[in-house]
Amino acid sequence: VSIRQIHRTGYHFQPPKNWINDPNAPMYYNGIYHFFYQYNPKGAVWGNIVWAHSVSKDMINWEALEPALYPSQHFDINGCWSGSATVLPSNKPIILYTGLDPKDRQIQNYAVPANLSDPYLRKWIKPGNNPVVDPEQGVNASAFRDPTTAWWLNGHWRMLVGSKRSHRGVAYLYRSRDFIYWTKAKHPLHSAPHTGMWECPDFYPVLLSGKEGLDLSVVGKHVKHVLKVSLDVTRYDYYTVGTYLSDKDRYVPDNTSVDGWAGLRYDYGNFYASKTFFDPAKKRRILWGWVNESDTTEDDVKKGWAGLQAIPRTVWLDPNQRQLMQWPIEELETLRGKTVKWSHRQLKTGEHIEVKGITAAQADVDVIFHIPSLDKAEPFDHSWTDAQELCARKGSKVKGEVGPFGLLTLASKNLEEYTPVFFRVFQASKKHVVLLCSDARSSSLKDGLYKPSFAGFVDVDLADKKLSLRTLIDHSVVESFGAGGKTCITSRVYPTLAVLDNAHLYAFNHGTETINVENLNAWSMRKPRMNT
């Protein structure tokens, strides 16, 4: 039986079928990128979780292998949940992951490759001295999971396990000399009140300036550290930028970063349980994130799959040192095919102009907008702290002065359906406030879908009067990078008309002020080899 797979992606990471969630243990080893992920081999809903395994030379074309870890021992018989890889200095990879024991207690285990000379590391062994970390007294055994990659400092390995103590989110710190015998530090690396369970913590150094990534064990005055946690209450990934006091083994966020749901997010849309790794081949830090579904479970069962991974992103510290920057890995550009280029086109008030000649349902678009005048920007009201709510109030159809302007992605011919990705510029007392929206409300005529008006503020200086937008469109996912990667938003959308060859792409402006498209490059995207 063949179902018309109108919403299956063309170039995003997906297995041929079934449920997927968190990225696990991404790593580079002897010339190969390894990627593991939470996978249900039996269906399109969460359950029966194993570690599926794929390998790649470019993180774009993937070959699927047999699952690397699946429940088989007393220490993981009820589940092999998320975890991370560390490549030891002896060039031996080792995985730490959460196992669920017969009482459903969450415990931490390790696994090692059965045969280091197999370039694909197909088989993994779970030694008999597992588990290596048990929830001790005072630790909540049903909220104790997702060990990080380990870092080496002053004679000890260190790693984190996510947890909560009543409503306080906690990143417990463990130390070990040999990676087998771990002891819990007296103080967690960090914790914060009223944030709930910290799933999938991630902790790493970033250079104060430049895009180069760092291996996990780097400390010093030339770096800051980033702590990311996935908050299961809101289902978003939040991070802070701060200082790792390595002598005390404590992490302190900068006063420009806040813990919890008022904090910075990697992505203001569907993006969860993410994890970074250091790629020594290209000296960069790469972020993987799970893009979950916005349709119903019934729809997932019907289409036979649920979930995908975002395009891997290079991450580095913004020169302002207050936030991260993110950009799709350069390898993605090898999929670019047919192209359309515009330069110096005016978008007058009320106009939408079609970007013709590419496959609009499977495309990469990169635009630089120039704003001739900011004088008339709408006043910003300081009570507008919630970007998503502001986007709901001031959607793409609500006329403004400077904006809304941007792209109408996955649009049907007569605009019955479209997912607008756009900017709006406001004037606050001393500066401009820029809002980026990816508004799914008009994305589909279908009911029963989650269609949020995702949005984030863009901390940008408009001195050059320019705003850039890169958007990756792939049938049911629209992944956007505002202002060179300062604010990112991923939307899952399920159009009924704007599918395959009936999808269109437009540039639009609903502000009173004319906007110039200084440059627009759009490409049809080819299909890579994807786990076939």
Ligand code: FRU
């Ligand atoms: C996050 C998460 C992790 C857990 C895994 C189970 O999405 O809940 O905390 O290890 O998924 O699949």
